[in-house]
Amino acid sequence: MIPIRPRRSALYMPGSNARALEKAKTLAADVMIFDLEDAVAPDRKAQAREQVCAAVRAGGYGRRELVIRVNALDTPWGEADLAAAVAAAPDAVLVPKVSSAETLAAVGLRLRRLGAAERTRVWAMIETPLAILRAESIASAAHDVDTRLSCFVMGTNDLAKDTRARLMPGRAVMLPWLMTVLAAARAHGLDILDGVYNHLSDPEGLRTECEQGRDGGFDGKTLIHPDQIATANEIFAPAPDEIGKAKTIVAAFEQPENAGKGAISLDGRMVERLHVEMAKRTLALADAIAARSA
Template sequence: MTDIRPRRSILYMPGSNARALEKAREIAADALILDLEDAVAPEAKEAARAQVCAAVKGGGYGRRELVIRVNAPETPWFEADLAAAAEAAPDAILLPKVSSPETLVDVGQRLTGLWAAERTRIWAMIETPLAILDCERIARAARDPATRLDCLVLGTNDLAKETRARFVPGRAPMLSWLTTALLAGRAHGVDVIDGVYNALKDEAGLRAECEQARDLGFDGKTLIHPGQVATANAVFAPDEEELTRARAIVAAFALPENAGKGAIQLDGRMVELLHAEMARRTIAIAEAIAG
C-alpha cells in the first residue's frame, strides 16, 4: 500500500487566473485541477493553456497532485490542449464528457504518440447520462495500461442539467448515479471522487455532503473554493478513534496465538481478515496524509 495517495480534497482552479495559480501553491488541497474547460472563456483558452502549462513546469506545488483539465475531444481546443498538457507532464490529465471507453482508448493512443511521460495518468469526468449507463465499461478501461485511467470524477452539475434532477439535501435524485460510479470504480481498481458542492457559505451543508460521500465510499470530493478544503480534508481523513481501532486490529492479528486464523475476537466483537485489510488501508491513508 505504499502507493496510496490521499485524494480528500480536489480543488478546481481557473487556468486563466494567474493569481489563483500562484495562490494554489499554498492551499492545503491534496490535488489541484488547473482548469482549461468550464472556468475559461473561449477567447481566453489559448492564454490559459500557456499559463497552466508554464505553472506545471515551474513546479513549487509540493506534494499536491497537479491535474490539467483539458477541453472535451469534440471541441476545437482539444488537440492543442492535449499536446500541451502531455508536454507539461502533470500528474494527470482530466478528460471532460467521457461517455464511452473508446474515448479513453483513443486518448491513450494519442498520448503514446505524443511521447507523454508514463507518470501522467488519465482522470475521466463522469458527467453525462451515457457515462452513467456505461460506467462499468468506462472503468474497465483501466485494465488496459495504455488508457492510463486512474480516477473517475463525478460531474454532478452537468448530470443535473442533463437529467433535470434537482439538488436537494441528501441528494436522493443522484444516489443511483453516485453508487453506480462508485461500484464501477471499485470493481476495476480506480479511485472515485464526488462532485462539487455549490453553496460557498454553507459549511454545514458541505460537511453533510462530504460525510455522505465518505460513508458511501468515495475517496474525496471536488471543490470550487479554497474555503472548502479544510472541511473535506477533515471528513475524508481517518479520525483518532478510527485509527486507534485500525491499529488494534492489525496488532491483534500479528500476535503469535492468532497466526493463521481467519477470524478472532477483539473487544467483544468478531473481527475477520477482511477487517485487517481494511485497517491496514486506514493506517496507510493516515500515514500518507501525515507525510
C-alpha cells in the first residue's frame, strides 16, 4: 500500500499576510495552502510571492504539507509565481482553473525546465464548468509523470459563480458535479479535497458539510479560517469504532482457517477480502494521523 498522507484539513492562508504565514506554524491543519491568487489583491501579488516563498524556504512548519497556490499561467503573475515556487520547493503547487489536461502538461513542462525538485507535486483546482465536463480527461493526466498530478481540489465558489448555481444547505445542485469529479480522481489514483464552507458563524453547518464530504469519499476539506480545522480533522479521521472494526476484520482474515477464503461470516455479516483492503487503509490512515500528531 502506498504511504498515506493525512489531508483532513487544508487551510487557505493569504500570502500577503505575514502574520498569517507565521501563525500557520502553530495550527493543527494537515495542509497549508499559501495563496497567491484569489486572496491577494493585484497590487500586492509581488509582495505576497516574496513572502510566501521565503516562508516555505525557511521552514518551521513541522509535518504540515506546504502547498503554494499560484496564479494561472495566462495571467501577468503566473510565470513568475511558478518560478518562485519552484525555487522554494514546496510539497505541491496548486494550479487554479484547470480546465484541460493540456494546462497540466504546460505546467509540467515549465517545472522540468525550471529544475523543480522531484518531491514537488502538482495539485489542480477543479472550479470551472469545462473542468467538470472534462474531469476524467484531466485526471488521466496523472499517468504522464511530467505533470506530477497527485490531487484535485474542488473550487465550489468559482464553480457556483460560473454556473450561476446557488450554494444552498445540502448542496443538492452541486452534488452531481462533486461526485463526478471524485469518481474521475479515484479512477486515476488521485486524492481529492472538498470545497470550502463559507459561513464562519455556523459550526453545525460546517460539521454537516464535512460529514457529507467524508461520506461521499473525499479525503478532506479546504478551509478558510483556523476555527474550522478541528471539525475537519475530527470528521475526516477514522472514528474509534471504525478503527476497532477494521482491526477485527484484518485479524479475522489472518486466522489460519480463513487463509484461503474469499469471504467469511463475521459478527452476523458477510465480509469479503475487499473489506480487508478497506480496513487496512483505515488503519494506515489512523496510524498516519497519530504520527502527524506526535
